[in-house]
Amino acid sequence: MAVIDSLLKGYPIGLLYFVKTADGRYEVLDGQQRITSVGRFLTEKFAFPGVDGFERNFSSLPADQRAKLLGTRLTIYVCEGGESEIKEWFKTINIAGIPLNAQELLNAIYSGPFVTAAKEEFSNSMKPMLQKWKAYVRGNEKRQEILAEALRWVGRGDIDGYMAKHRFDEGIGELKAYFSTVIDWAATVFKGVEDEMCGLEWGRLYETYHANAYDPEAVWERVRTLYADEFVKSRKGIFEYVLGGEKDTRLLDVRVFEPKEAKAVYARQMADAEKKGVSNCPLCAVGHDANAKRIWKFSEMDADHVAAWSKGGATDISNCQMLCRTHNRAKGNR
Numbered sequence: 001m002a003v004i005d006s007l008l009k010g011y012p013i014g015l016l017y018f019v020k021t022a023d024g025r026y027e028v029l030d031g032q033q034r035i036t037s038v039g040r041f042l043t044e045k046f047a048f049p050g051v052d053g054f055e056r057n058f059s060s061l062p063a064d065q066r067a068k069l070l071g072t073r074l075t076i077y078v079c080e081g082g083e084s085e086i087k088e089w090f091k092t093i094n095i096a097g098i099p100l101n102a103q104e105l106l107n108a109i110y111s112g113p114f115v116t117a118a119k120e121e122f123s124n125s126m127k128p129m130l131q132k133w134k135a136y137v138r139g140n141e142k143r144q145e146i147l148a149e150a151l152r153w154v155g156r157g158d159i160d161g162y163m164a165k166h167r168f169d170e171g172i173g174e175l176k177a178y179f180s181t182v183i184d185w186a187a188t189v190f191k192g193v194e195d196e197m198c199g200l201e202w203g204r205l206y207e208t209y210h211a212n213a214y215d216p217e218a219v220w221e222r223v224r225t226l227y228a229d230e231f232v233k234s235r236k237g238i239f240e241y242v243l244g245g246e247k248d249t250r251l252l253d254v255r256v257f258e259p260k261e262a263k264a265v266y267a268r269q270m271a272d273a274e275k276k277g278v279s280n281c282p283l284c285a286v287g288h289d290a291n292a293k294r295i296w297k298f299s300e301m302d303a304d305h306v307a308a309w310s311k312g313g314a315t316d317i318s319n320c321q322m323l324c325r326t327h328n329r330a331k332g333n334r
């Protein structure tokens with residue numbers, strides 16, 4: 001509507017960009033919606049509220065307005081040249097104020113039957129599967145972001161390389177099959193859906209973990225428990241943490257002790273060490289080397305969970321001890 005209104009008033013509707021494909025046809029790179037609106041109006045597919053308030057389709061417009069529409073000159077840039085030329089060309093311009101994103105650019109560079117079929121599958125807002133996909137993949141299908149993720153997965157991170165290799169393929173069989181395999185695997189291993197599952201690197205997770213056997217009931221039980229754990233700061237890390245057998249606590253960004261908690265514990269250990277004439281690192285103090293009586297500065301020590309978080313130890317002051325760097329590193333697991 002806004003497009004027809006602009007044209008009737010003689011306002012510009014912005015630049016249109018076409019790419020000349022290898023077989024000599026033109027593919028719209030930017031301006032698809034504007035062109036479609038004009039085309040649909042001219043072919044009487046919709047009516048437009050005219051200045052007098054009455055809905056008018058094209059044929060019922062006054063003759064001068066019809067002539068004005070038909071006489072409109074559109075500014076169209078046709079992009080031609082090799083891949084690197086087109087790439088360079090697009091790096092330097094912004095289209096209609098909205099720069100092309102990386103995938104839109106790649107679609108232009110590798111235009112052909114593969115891209116056409118891929119867009120049909122992954123950029124189609126009417127696709128019933130889209131709702132399911134969007135539980136796992138973040139992005140706007142119209143901006144080619146779902147397609148980008150599907151290509152990233154099947155291309156093991158190398159979207160450009162995959163598109164170059166498959167550019168002249170007539171179909172997208174492998175792309176489509178791999179994408180569903182990954183999504184179905186994720187939906188089978190994790191029987192529920194959480195917001196934080198959206199946008200994870202499912203392709204990488206699939207490649208790394210799909211050979212393992214999982215009990216979906218037990219997996220989901222662990223996910224629920226970790227979601228309820230107040231010390232887990234990174235919920236999106238829960239899924240890989242569970243897939244990896246709950247070994248890498250870094251994925252969860254478990255809450256660490258605050259400096260004021262560490263300072264209070266340091267003061268308590270200092271008082272104790274002075275009274276007994278031993279080191280203020282409790283592990284040094286029970287040793288038999290030169291450090292047995294060594295007093296470490298606050299800056300030389302780290303706060304440690306006495307009982308590791310992964311074994312149920314809480315991040316509160318009663319479960320905190322200050323250790324010298326060497327002993328804290330040796331203890332590792334928090």
Ligand SMILES: [Zn+2]
Pocket residue numbers: 281282283284285323324325326327
């Ligand atoms: Zn020590």
